[in-house]
Amino acid sequence: MSSLTPTSILLGLGIILLLGIMWIYLLLKQRQKFKQLIDFAIEGMVISHKGCVVEINAQALKIFGGTDKQEILGKSMFDFIAPESKALVQEQSTKRHTEMYECMLLRKNGTIFPALVRGSNVEGFGKSMRVSAIIDLSELKEAQYALQALNGNLEMQVQAQIEKNRQQEMMLFQQSRHAQMGEMISMIAHQWRQPLNVLSLLAQNIVFKYKLHKLDDPVMDEFKEDSMRQILQMSKTIDDFRDFFKPDKSIKIFDVKQQLAHAVEMVKPIVAGHGIELSFQAEDGLKVESFPNEFGQSIINILNNAKDVLLESCGDHSKQIVVEAKRGDNSEVIVSIEDNGGGIDTIVMPYIFEPYFSTKGAKHGTGLGLYMTKIIVEEHMHGRISVVNTTTGARFQIVLQGLI
Ligand SMILES: Nc1ncnc2c1ncn2[C@@H]1O[C@H](COP(=O)(O)OP(=O)(O)OP(=O)(O)O)[C@@H](O)[C@H]1O
Ligand SMILES: [Mg+2]
Numbered sequence: 003m004s005s006l007t008p009t010s011i012l013l014g015l016g017i018i019l020l021l022g023i024m025w026i027y028l029l030l031k032q033r034q035k036f037k038q039l040i041d042f043a044i045e046g047m048v049i050s051h052k053g054c055v056v057e058i059n060a061q062a063l064k065i066f067g068g069t070d071k072q073e074i075l076g077k078s079m080f081d082f083i084a085p086e087s088k089a090l091v092q093e094q095s096t097k098r099h100t101e102m103y104e105c106m107l108l109r110k111n112g113t114i115f116p117a118l119v120r121g122s123n124v125e126g127f128g129k130s131m132r133v134s135a136i137i138d139l140s141e142l143k144e145a146q147y148a149l150q151a152l153n154g155n156l157e158m159q160v161q162a163q164i165e166k167n168r169q170q171e172m173m174l175f176q177q178s179r180h181a182q183m184g185e186m187i188s189m190i191a192h193q194w195r196q197p198l199n200v201l202s203l204l205a206q207n208i209v210f211k212y213k214l215h216k217l218d219d220p221v222m223d224e225f226k227e228d229s230m231r232q233i234l235q236m237s238k239t240i241d242d243f244r245d246f247f248k249p250d251k252s253i254k255i256f257d258v259k260q261q262l263a264h265a266v267e268m269v270k271p272i273v274a275g276h277g278i279e280l281s282f283q284a285e286d287g288l289k290v291e292s293f294p295n296e297f298g299q300s301i302i303n304i305l306n307n308a309k310d311v312l313l314e315s316c317g318d319h320s321k322q323i324v325v326e327a328k329r330g331d332n333s334e335v336i337v338s339i340e341d342n343g344g345g346i347d348t349i350v351m352p353y354i355f356e357p358y359f360s361t362k363g364a365k366h367g368t369g370l371g372l373y374m375t376k377i378i379v380e381e382h383m384h385g386r387i388s389v390v391n392t393t394t395g396a397r398f399q400i401v402l403q404g405l406i
Contacts, residue, residue: 046136050079051129065117065138067109074110079134082107084114091119095132098123104139115140171377174357178370182299185306186243192271193239197232204228243268250293255405258327258335259284261294265301266325273309279320280305284327288335289405292383297402300378301325303371304339304398310362311343311395335404338397345391354389 037057040047046062048055058066058074066082068074074082083091084106094100102120109115116139124133208225211217246264266282273280290297305323312321323341330336346354353359355376360369379387385402 048134050132053079055079062136065136067111084108095121116143174370177368178374181368186247189268189272190239190243194236197236200232201229246295246298248295250295253292254294255289255291256294258288258290259286261298262301262325262327265298269302269305276313278309278312278323280323282325285329288327290335290402291405296378296382300375303375307371308341308343312341315343333404333406335402337400340397342394345396
């Protein structure tokens with residue numbers, strides 16, 4: 003039968019004390035490890051018990067603007083939550099684990115900042131604690147706002163640049179139209195030459211008959227009819243030119259052969275006056291849905307260039323311009339304008355579609371003809387324009403999407 007001797011009691015107490023010391027030691031060790039672990043975290047970590055802060059890592063201290071942990075330990079978690087987010091955090095803290103959520107927190111100096119928070123209940127050191135991970139979003143938000151402002155600003159700058167380009171293009175169009183007006187007047191003058199000659203002959207004739215006392219009703223009627231025919235012809239020429247050079251208001255389906263024939267008719271009297279042969283052939287039924295007048299004006303620009311180069315070219319070879327239109331693959335319409343004026347100098351070839359590029363001198367060329375032609379063909383009509391030198395001259399080609 004055993005009995006409790008003082009020695010065994012002391013031994014028992016000693017063992018209990020030792021176990022207690024070991025338990026405390028392990029607890030402290032565990033706590034130290036835990037502290038090391040949370041200090042190592044990139045996010046801010048706050049440990050609370052019954053709503054009071056019991057531990058905080060260095061990152062969280064920095065986030066809340068503290069320098070010493072002691073300023074924060076023991077305080078209520080809610081001291082660090084902005085009024086507008088208190089209800090939200092309260093609701094979230096009733097959950098064992100929360101998803102990340104955004105809320106507004108309070109720094110030590112009273113400033114409010116946006117943060118991303120996640121909370122979780124853990125059992126440790128014999129009591130239930132709440133671990134909250136915190137990421138300060140203020141820098142990110144600032145960057146986001148700055149980026150938004152920059153984007154808005156950039157958009158405004160892009161819009162301003164687009165507007166500037168549009169204005170510039172309009173100005174170039176205007177200049178090019180002025181140059182075309184000059185061309186138009188010289189074309190009208192050529193077209194009028196013949197009816198003016200006829201009118202002058204009619205006038206001389208009527209004076210002659212008057213002097214011979216042969217003016218009677220039938221002669222006067224005939225004179226009136228003949229003169230009116232010429233005058234109407236001249237008036238029609240003006241209308242034709244005005245219609246042809248009128249800016250297109252909208253897209254239309256037009257016949258390529260017909261529009262090319264108009265352009266050729268307008269230029270023909272001028273080139274013929276210089277001994278240049280202008281021939282034209284086109285397939286029937288080539289339809290395009292686009293801007294007919296702009297197309298016609300582009301053709302006139304190319305024809306005028308061919309005329310200019312042929313006027314300059316020496317030699318007694320026959321000077322020719324050939325205009326052709328045919329159907330290509332995939333219902334494309336191919337228009338080509340070829341001259342035998344010697345071609346384009348290879349040095350200037352890369353620049354001929356640039357605005358204000360001209361080899362004719364400021365007096366004779368604005369250098370906008372081919373630039374406008376390219377804008378019309380490629381941007382307005384969504385086609386392609388190209389040029390190659392042939393053995394005798396230059397060949398311009400315009401490819402447009404035709405209607406089947
Ligand atoms: N058929 C061609 N043969 C040789 N050179 C050409 C031909 N077409 C154009 N060029 C060259 O391209 C340049 C640019 O032509 P563009 O029509 O843009 O201007 P321009 O004819 O000089 O002036 P503008 O058309 O404004 O009166 C011409 O100056 C010329 O050097
Ligand atoms: Mg030109």
